[in-house]
Amino acid sequence: xxxxxxxFWVGLFVMTGIAALMFLSLKVGNLDTYGIADSYVVKGxxxxxGGLKTRAPVKSSGVVVGRVADIQFSTSTYDAIxxxxxxxxxxxxxxxxxxILTAGLLGEQYIGLAAGGDEVMLKEGDTIMKTNSAMVLxxxxxxxLFDKASEDNDF
Amino acid sequence: MFKHxxxxxxxxxxxxxxxxxxxxxxxxxxxxxxxxxxxxxRRFGLVIRELYYVGVLSLIxxxxxxxxxxxxxxxxxxxxxxxxxxxxxxxxxxxxSLVRELGPVVAALLFASRAGSAITAEIGLMKATxxxxxxxxxxxxxxxxxxAPRFWAGVISMPFLAAIxxxxxxxxxxxxTVTFIGVDxxxxxxxxxxxxxxxxxxxxxxIKSCFFGVAVTAIAVFEGYDSPPTAEGVSGATTRTVxxxxxxxxxxxxxxxxxxxxxx
Amino acid sequence: MTPEVLVEISDLNFSYNxxxxxxxxNMTMKRGQVIAIMGGSGSGKTTLLRLIGGEVVPSSGxxxxxxxxxxxxxxxxxxxxRRKMGMLFQFGALFTDLSVFDNVAFQMREHTxxxxxxxxxxxxxxxxxxxxxxxxxxxxxxxxGGMARRVALARSIALDxxxxxxxxxxxxxxxxxxxVIGSLIRRMTxxxxxxxxxxxxxxxxxxxxxxxxxxxxxxxxAAHGTPAEVRDSVTPFVHQFVHGEVDGPVPFHYPAQSYxxxxxxxxxxx
Numbered sequence: 178x179x180x181x182x183x184x185f186w187v188g189l190f191v192m193t194g195i196a197a198l199m200f201l202s203l204k205v206g207n208l209d210t211y212g213i214a215d216s217y218v219v220k221g222x223x224x225x226x227g228g229l230k231t232r233a234p235v236k237s238s239g240v241v242v243g244r245v246a247d248i249q250f251s252t253s254t255y256d257a258i259x260x261x262x263x264x265x266x267x268x269x270x271x272x273x274x275x276x277i278l279t280a281g282l283l284g285e286q287y288i289g290l291a292a293g294g295d296e297v298m299l300k301e302g303d304t305i306m307k308t309n310s311a312m313v314l315x316x317x318x319x320x321x322l323f324d325k326a327s328e329d330n331d332f
Numbered sequence: 333m334f335k336h337x338x339x340x341x342x343x344x345x346x347x348x349x350x351x352x353x354x355x356x357x358x359x360x361x362x363x364x365x366x367x368x369x370x371x372x373x374r375r376f377g378l379v380i381r382e383l384y385y386v387g388v389l390s391l392i393x394x395x396x397x398x399x400x401x402x403x404x405x406x407x408x409x410x411x412x413x414x415x416x417x418x419x420x421x422x423x424x425x426x427x428x429s430l431v432r433e434l435g436p437v438v439a440a441l442l443f444a445s446r447a448g449s450a451i452t453a454e455i456g457l458m459k460a461t462x463x464x465x466x467x468x469x470x471x472x473x474x475x476x477x478x479x480a481p482r483f484w485a486g487v488i489s490m491p492f493l494a495a496i497x498x499x500x501x502x503x504x505x506x507x508x509t510v511t512f513i514g515v516d517x518x519x520x521x522x523x524x525x526x527x528x529x530x531x532x533x534x535x536x537x538x539i540k541s542c543f544f545g546v547a548v549t550a551i552a553v554f555e556g557y558d559s560p561p562t563a564e565g566v567s568g569a570t571t572r573t574v575x576x577x578x579x580x581x582x583x584x585x586x587x588x589x590x591x592x593x594x595x596x
Numbered sequence: 597m598t599p600e601v602l603v604e605i606s607d608l609n610f611s612y613n614x615x616x617x618x619x620x621x622n623m624t625m626k627r628g629q630v631i632a633i634m635g636g637s638g639s640g641k642t643t644l645l646r647l648i649g650g651e652v653v654p655s656s657g658x659x660x661x662x663x664x665x666x667x668x669x670x671x672x673x674x675x676x677x678r679r680k681m682g683m684l685f686q687f688g689a690l691f692t693d694l695s696v697f698d699n700v701a702f703q704m705r706e707h708t709x710x711x712x713x714x715x716x717x718x719x720x721x722x723x724x725x726x727x728x729x730x731x732x733x734x735x736x737x738x739x740x741g742g743m744a745r746r747v748a749l750a751r752s753i754a755l756d757x758x759x760x761x762x763x764x765x766x767x768x769x770x771x772x773x774x775x776v777i778g779s780l781i782r783r784m785t786x787x788x789x790x791x792x793x794x795x796x797x798x799x800x801x802x803x804x805x806x807x808x809x810x811x812x813x814x815x816x817x818a819a820h821g822t823p824a825e826v827r828d829s830v831t832p833f834v835h836q837f838v839h840g841e842v843d844g845p846v847p848f849h850y851p852a853q854s855y856x857x858x859x860x861x862x863x864x865x866x
Contacts, residue, residue, distance in 0.1 A: 180377075187383045190391065194492025197499040198538070204521070205427045205502055206530040232529055241526060454693075462689035466748075469649050471678040472706050 215265040216243060217301040221275045221288075226257045227311025229277055229286045235261050237290040242267045245288065261288065263299075270295035276309030286311060358554045365483050365553065368476040378481040379488070386447045386482065386549075387489035391496070393442050398430075398497035401438060402504025405429055410509050419515055423524035426505030427498075431528060431537045432593075435498035437585050440544035443486075443493055444577040448552035451482050452573040455556025456566035464557075479553045486552065490545025491538055498537070536592045543584055548577040602627050602759060602791045603648060608657035610643060617643050619815040620657070627758070630785050630792040632802045634837065635812035641795040644812070645761045648793070649681060650674050661759065679707060682752030682760040686767055688744040690736040696723070696747050697732040703754045722750040726780060742773025749780060759791045760784075766798040774798075778805050799838050803827065811837060813845075 226248060235243035243263035251258050263269070272293030279286050299305070372379050409425040455478065458464050464474040502524075509515040528534065552573045559569030603625040610618040617640040625631050635641050646652045648659050650666040658665045661677055669677065690699050700719045704710055710718070723729045726746040736744060745765060752760055762781065766774050782805040785792045796802050803809070803823040811819040811826075811834055819826070819834045829835060836844030852858065 183381060183384050186388045187380050190383065190388045190489075191492065193391075194489075194495055197492065197495035200499050201431060201495055201534050201537075202530055205431065205498075205524055206528045206534045232532065234526055457692075461687065461692070462685040463691055465651070466683065466685050466689035467691075468651065469678060469681065469683040470703050470706070471675040472703070473675075477706075 216262040217265055217299075218246070219261050219263055219269075219299055219303055219305060221259050221261065221305040221308050222251070222254060223257045223259060223275075223277060223308050223310050225310040225313060226259060227277055227279075227286055227313055229259065229288070229311065233285060233287050235263060235288045235290060237267070237269070237292065242290065259288070268298045271297040271299055271303070272307060273299065273305060274307045274309065275305045277311035279312065357558070358550075361554050361557065362550050364475055365480050365550075368473060369480045369484065371473075371476040372480045372484050378477070379484050382481045382485035383489060386451065386485045387492065390443055390446045390489065390493055393446055394439055394493045394497050395500050397438065397442055398435075398500030399504040399507075401434055401497075402426060402430065402501030402506075403508045405434075405501065406505035406508035406513075409505070410513055410515070419509075420519035421523050421527075422505070422509045422515055423502075423520035424527040426509075427502055427524045427528050428533060430498040430501040430505075431533050433585070433589075435501065436494045436537050436540040436544055437581060439494040439497040440490065440541065440548060440581045441578055442497075443490060443545075444548045444552075444581065445574050447486060447489070448548045448573050448577050449570045451486065451549065451552040452556040452559070452570045453566060455479065455482070455553060456559040456561075456569050459557065459559065460561040460563070460566055462561075475557075479557060483549050483553050486549030487542070487545045490548065491541045494537070494541035494544075532593070536588075539592075540585065540588050543588060544581050547580045547584055551577045551580060600627050601625070602662055603793070604660040605644075605648075606657055606660070608644075608647065608659060609655045610640070610647060610652070611655045612643075617815055618647075618654075618812075621812075621815075621817060623810060623817070625759075625791050625793060627791055628785065628789055629807045630782060630794065630805055632794045632796060632806040632809045633812060634795075634797055634799065634802070634809060635818075636797065636837075639812045640815050641812055642763055645683070645763055645793065645795055648759075648761060649678065649683060679703075679755060680758050682755075682757040684745070684748050684752050684760065684762045684765055686764045687741070688736075688748035690739075690744055690748055690751070692736050694736075695732070696728070696734050696736065696739070699736070699747060700732075700751045700754055702751065707755065718754075722754055723747075725753070725784070726750045727776075740773075742769050742776065745769065745773070745777055746780065749777070749784075753784060753788065756788060757790060759793070762792065762794045762796070764796055765794060766796055766801050774801055778802070781805060799840070803838075 229245065229248065231245050231248055233245045234241045235245065243261050245259060246262045247260040249258045249260075250256075269290060270293045272295040274291040274293060276289050276291070277286055278289045293307070405426045406422060409422045410419055413419045413422055413425065455464075458474075458478065464478065467474045467477060506517075506520060510517045510520050555569040555573045555576070559565045601624050603623070605621055605623040608618055608621040609616065621644065623631075633641050633644060643652065647654055648661065648666065650659075650669065653667045658667065660666070661681070664673070664677060666674070666677070690696075691702065694702065697719055700722050701715050704715050704718060720729055720732065723732055726749055728743060728746055728750065731739070731743065731747075736747070739747065765777055765781070769777065778801050781792055781794065784790070794802055794806065803826065806823060808822060809820060809826050810817055813833055819829060819831050821829065826834060826838060829838070833845040835841070842848050
């Protein structure tokens with residue numbers, strides 16, 4: 178085998194390999210939407226996070242604006258502290274409303290941000306004051322049955 | 333009766349000692365290869381030559397297998413997911429299975445049987461035909477000149493091959509579910525992108541394939557260099573390379589997965 | 597001028613797994629000589645070559661090559677002295693993934709910084725010496741056994757060594773190739789002023805070209821002398837070996853209990 182042909186094929190192989198890695202990183206993964214981009218940290222306290230997991234998306238109007246970085250249980254307030262990384266491109270008012278929502282009936286849970294009207298924006302390390310916990314299916318069913326029962330009693 | 337028991341206990345002990353001895357022997361050889369890798373990087377042409385035989389010639393099997401594995405994943409995933417009305421998640425399923433597990437593992441298994449066995453057979457034959465001894469007598473260290481370039485070519489090729497396998501798999505899945513079945517292309521990609529994480533999934537998959545590359549080529553060069561210099565010796569060593577490295581890949585995969593995804 | 601001593605072997609012992617292979621070998625090899633080491637299969641001839649090349653370390657005694665004790669050399673010094681040695685392996689041991697040209701050029705490229713044009717000239721000269729200049733583009737798989745041996749010979753003289761060792765150079769060759777290799781060994785030793793050590797059991801061919809013969813049997817030197825002395829030797833072992841007799845000091849039968857007993861014929865007598 179001529180040295181030049183050899184070099185050509187090996188060069189092509191390495192380029193294909195790098196292209197494959199790039200494709201995986203950018204197209205299959207989400208390197209372009211998360212990770213490398215600058216982000217700031219915001220916290221929120223929730224009474225019940227349901228099935229929220231780290232890495233779950235943080236969305237606003239359906240657009241992914243960040244990711245859940247960490248979930249801790251606080252022994253002082255007895256609720257969950259959720260740490261989120263928000264893309265620096267997106268700024269939110271201080272009175273933004275954070276709620277834990279579910280994608281579809283059985284889909285994964287994510288945090289939805291609904292912007293408020295405050296002039297002051299959230300900064301690195303701030304805590305979101307207005308939160309809404311996850312809907313827990315059992316509780317909803319329980320409440321539904323309870324309402325139904327009390328309705329029946331009215332007759 | 334007692335004699336029988338003692339004999340079988342002795343047999344177990346003997347095999348254990350033999351195994352540990354062999355492991356130590358292999359580790360020492362591995363360190364020796366690393367120690368003598370200087371030549372491979374000073375004369376990178378040697379590694380490029382081996383990259384052709386180890387990497388480029390493995391491309392076809394990797395591309396074709398990746399495509400088929402992805403197509404099967406797409407079909408099976410669609411069949412199951414559509415029962416729950418979430419067939420748009422098929423992209424996620426295909427991509428996560430490939431990037432996390434099937435890409436690195438299946439590519440490494442194919443690599444072991446395609447390139448690993450070839451490396452063992454080649455080094456074993458060079459030993460059997462006294463080419464390695466001849467090299468030593470010409471004051472050229474065979475470990476530095478023959479073994480190390482093959483080792484590094486394997487280590488470099490493996491992550492690329494795994495990545496190519498995964499990409500072909502995703503493409504195969506896309507082909508079956510989007511082109512043939514008619515899943516929405518937009519949700520195929522967007523679901524995939526919002527659920528595949530660069531660091532946790534892709535980087536970890538990449539790290540896995542690096543480990544597999546080291547394991548497979550280290551086993552292949554050791555078996556070749558250690559093989560008895562006869563025809564049976566070389567064929568036995570080739571078989572051992574495929575068997576040992578397949579087991580090593582699967583065992584290593586479990587350990588790495590346990591470390592990487594434990595928190596999830 | 598008396599030719600200087602190139603290789604000196606003194607009281608050399610070598611054991612493998614506590615089984616003695618060589619016991620108290622003494623030899624001297626002078627510059628310009630072709631020396632044959634003969635003996636039956638498994639008599640430790642090849643081991644002796646490996647000891648001279650420093651591939652294995654003796655149990656006691658030493659091998660001196662141009663004044664240096666081989667097994668005491670550091671790795672770098674050992675590789676340094678190996679550059680001055682050539683070795684022709686039994687079946688040539690050509691690198692099967694390199695062409696004939698690249699095989700001969702191998703050492704020049706590994707050990708020197710010669711420009712490619714000069715390497716080309718040198719390689720063609722070496723190949724010309726063995727009569728295979730026209731075959732420089734072939735791969736080893738395309739060569740016959742005798743041609744492969746000649747290429748290997750060209751390869752071993754690539755860096756003009758002072759000592760060449762041949763491990764069974766005549767094995768498996770047709771009479772013509774055999775004669776060619778034999779005369780090449782003699783001619784190169786004379787023209788290049790080096791020393792050749794041939795390990796062989798081809799008595800007739802080697803007696804034609806060598807200056808001195810050592811016979812090794814059971815790890816000791818059983819006899820030695822010039823070819824003329826060897827031919828006329830009355831030592832039973834040498835006589836058996838040179839004339840290829842079936843039975844003699846080296847018995848035809850592997851040691852066994854008596855034939856009659858093995859066939860159960862003696863039972864009746866007991």
